[in-house]
Amino acid sequence: MPFEQSYTGVTIFVRRVALHGAGILVNTLQLVLLAIIQGLSEFLPVSSSAHLILPSHLFDLPDQGLAFDIAVHVGTLVAVLIYLRRELYQLSTCWFRSVTGGVPSAESRLVWFLVIGTVPVGLGGLLFNDVVELHLRSVAVIATTTILFALALAVADKKGAHRRKMESLTWKDALVIGLAQMVALVPGTSRSGITMTAALALGFERRDAARYSFLLAIPVIVLSGGYQALKLGTEVAAPWGSLCLGAVIAGITALLCIHFFLALIDRIGMMPFVWYRLALGALLIVILLRGGA
Numbered sequence: 001m002p003f004e005q006s007y008t009g010v011t012i013f014v015r016r017v018a019l020h021g022a023g024i025l026v027n028t029l030q031l032v033l034l035a036i037i038q039g040l041s042e043f044l045p046v047s048s049s050a051h052l053i054l055p056s057h058l059f060d061l062p063d064q065g066l067a068f069d070i071a072v073h074v075g076t077l078v079a080v081l082i083y084l085r086r087e088l089y090q091l092s093t094c095w096f097r098s099v100t101g102g103v104p105s106a107e108s109r110l111v112w113f114l115v116i117g118t119v120p121v122g123l124g125g126l127l128f129n130d131v132v133e134l135h136l137r138s139v140a141v142i143a144t145t146t147i148l149f150a151l152a153l154a155v156a157d158k159k160g161a162h163r164r165k166m167e168s169l170t171w172k173d174a175l176v177i178g179l180a181q182m183v184a185l186v187p188g189t190s191r192s193g194i195t196m197t198a199a200l201a202l203g204f205e206r207r208d209a210a211r212y213s214f215l216l217a218i219p220v221i222v223l224s225g226g227y228q229a230l231k232l233g234t235e236v237a238a239p240w241g242s243l244c245l246g247a248v249i250a251g252i253t254a255l256l257c258i259h260f261f262l263a264l265i266d267r268i269g270m271m272p273f274v275w276y277r278l279a280l281g282a283l284l285i286v287i288l289l290r291g292g293a
Contacts, residue, residue: 028245030055031068035246038072039253042221043080043214044261044275045153045193050146050280052138054287066232070225073245075172075251077221080214081189083258087215106167110215113169117195118219124182126225137187143284145188150277155199157270161203167211181216191220193277196270206265214258 032056032091041048180198184191192213197208202253 009042015287027242031242031246031248034068035072035075035249036253039079039250040252040257041078041190042073042076042250043217043257045190045196045270046277046280047142047146047190047193049137049187050142050277051141052281052285061077066228067239067243068246070228070232071247072250073221073225073228075247075249076254078247079219079226079251079254080221080258081219081250083255084211084214084218091215104275109165112169112171113174114215114219116171116174117181117216118223120175120178120182121162121185121191121220124185124222125223128185129227132185132187139284139288141186142188143188143281143288146190146277147281147283148273149193150281151188153200153270153277154274156197156200157206157274160200162200164202164205164208166192166203166208169212171202173199176202177212177216181220186241190277192217192275193273206269207262210262210265 034052037051037055040046040047041051091107093112094105095111098104098108177195177198180194181191183189184194192210195213195216196206196209198205199212204212
């Protein structure tokens with residue numbers, strides 16, 4: 001009898017350890033999946049909102065929380081800073097030289113254009129964040145914007161002149177692209193997608209449109225992460241291991257994504273992303289018709 005009780009106790013303990021281990025494995029896989037999605041969708045002209053809503057509906061994944069969201073954004077920020085480090089160094093030195101009495105250059109003007117392009121989305125986020133969070137995070141909205149702005153990207157890519165270089169950017173161009181970026185506050189639009197669409201419509205080459213979009217992402221990610229950090233406050237029991245893992249995976253994914261996107265975009269064009277977005281929007285509509293929120 002004591003042997004049987006001991007055997008039963010060991011069996012229960014082993015089962016509990018196995019279930020706990022399985023739970024850790026599932027949570028880790030969820031974290032890895034969401035970090036990869038963030039790393040890819042931050043810079044590709046697809047929708048991060050559409051991709052992050054899919055796992056919750058298809059696999060019933062829980063929200064990883066605001067701290068995780070901040071962590072993966074830090075990862076993507078580090079990725080773009082690393083990839084564009086030489087260009088950023090040149091821009092910063094030329095800008096500093098110009099504001100300390102030097103002659104303005106195309107690089108120093110580009111810094112001011114990035115500021116102009118960031119102001120609309122910054123103000124829009126402050127003014128409309130509550131409206132977006134309360135009314136525009138439904139599957140119906142995300143499906144609609146995913147499809148609508150896929151078509152806009154297709155038109156811009158087909159009709160754009162593809163002749164202008166980033167050096168020809170003017171403050172009016174920067175303002176137009178900045179106003180377009182503000183539209184990306186609506187989930188499903190895609191920040192990178194709408195800024196590339198606007199740049200292509202203004203006649204820029206695909207690669208230059210993408211590079212400007214990536215540069216414009218830097219202040220936006222900083223502002224967004226800072227705002228989220230203020231909302232988060234001081235989290236007493238932050239799962240630092242999971243947060244660091246998410247940041248590293250998102251950063252590596254984003255770094256690879258930026259590299260291959262810039263290497264291939266002139267060759268493949270935007271249409272593969274257009275078709276992908278249309279298919280993604282159609283899938284979200286199917287989820288909606290089957291009872292998704």
